[in-house]
Amino acid sequence: QKEVEQNSGPLSVPEGAIASLNCTYSDRGSQSFFWYRQYSGKSPELIMSIYSNGDKEDGRFTAQLNKASQYVSLLIRDSQPSDSATYLCAVPRRDDKIIFGKGTRLHILP
Amino acid sequence: EAEVAQSPRYKITEKSQAVAFWCDPISGHATLYWYRQILGQGPELLVQFQDESVVDDSQLPKDRFSAERLKGVDSTLKIQPAELGDSAMYLCASSRVPGQGWNTEAFFGQGTRLTVV
Numbered sequence: 001q002k003e004v005e006q007n008s009g010p011l012s013v014p015e016g017a018i019a020s021l022n023c024t025y026s027d028r029g030s031q032s033f034f035w036y037r038q039y040s041g042k043s044p045e046l047i048m049s050i051y052s053n054g055d056k057e058d059g060r061f062t063a064q065l066n067k068a069s070q071y072v073s074l075l076i077r078d079s080q081p082s083d084s085a086t087y088l089c090a091v092p093r094r095d096d097k098i099i100f101g102k103g104t105r106l107h108i109l110p
Numbered sequence: 111e112a113e114v115a116q117s118p119r120y121k122i123t124e125k126s127q128a129v130a131f132w133c134d135p136i137s138g139h140a141t142l143y144w145y146r147q148i149l150g151q152g153p154e155l156l157v158q159f160q161d162e163s164v165v166d167d168s169q170l171p172k173d174r175f176s177a178e179r180l181k182g183v184d185s186t187l188k189i190q191p192a193e194l195g196d197s198a199m200y201l202c203a204s205s206r207v208p209g210q211g212w213n214t215e216a217f218f219g220q221g222t223r224l225t226v227v
Binding site for chain 2: 004031043088094095097098101
């Protein structure tokens with residue numbers, strides 16, 4: 001099992017709909033979870049961090065964490081064409097290394 | 111707003127030549143990371159510093175790559191000699207502290223796009 005797994009996509013979502021991005025991780029000791037957005041040719045930009053089980057909302061973004069299932073997700077409500085990007089899930093291990101998934105390409109259809 | 115500074119933004123070099131990248135982390139960030147990202151893949155950690163000390167360089171190809179952070183602030187990553195397979199985006203990131211919990215988020219610079227010809 002890979003340390004951080006994401007579906008590579010592309011995930012196509014109509015404008016205005018909810019985009020749902022998923023990530024699973026292998027290290028049960030991980031306590032912090034990050035979502036980054038990366039536009040083509042640009043560097044990753046931190047958009048959400050979550051530390052506790054449950055939901056965390058920030059504007060149109062909601063991160064959901066279930067440590068028992070080792071699962072973290074990102075929901076984007078009212079998807080906009082500007083949300084089209086690759087979304088990277090990142091999880092610090094117990095040895096302090098931050099491991100990234102391969103990313104999910106999201107395409108918002110106008 | 112504080113940012114991670116990297117230079118150069120783009121670099122084209124011939125194989126077997128030496129190349130160097132520079133990174134200045136956000137002020138007050140003790141942890142500095144160098145990642146390499148190949149197109150279509152997630153960032154891969156090359157080396158991690160805590161202040162001036164290397165805490166992880168297990169994925170750094172030490173026969174050709176070197177990294178230093180002499181005064182615990184800015185850092186340089188060097189490749190000598192460069193190979194065609196080194197073409198990638200080299201990303202520097204910093205965080206206030208490493209590990210788990212608050213203030214461990216890593217913030218990235220704009221990256222250096224390296225092309226080896």
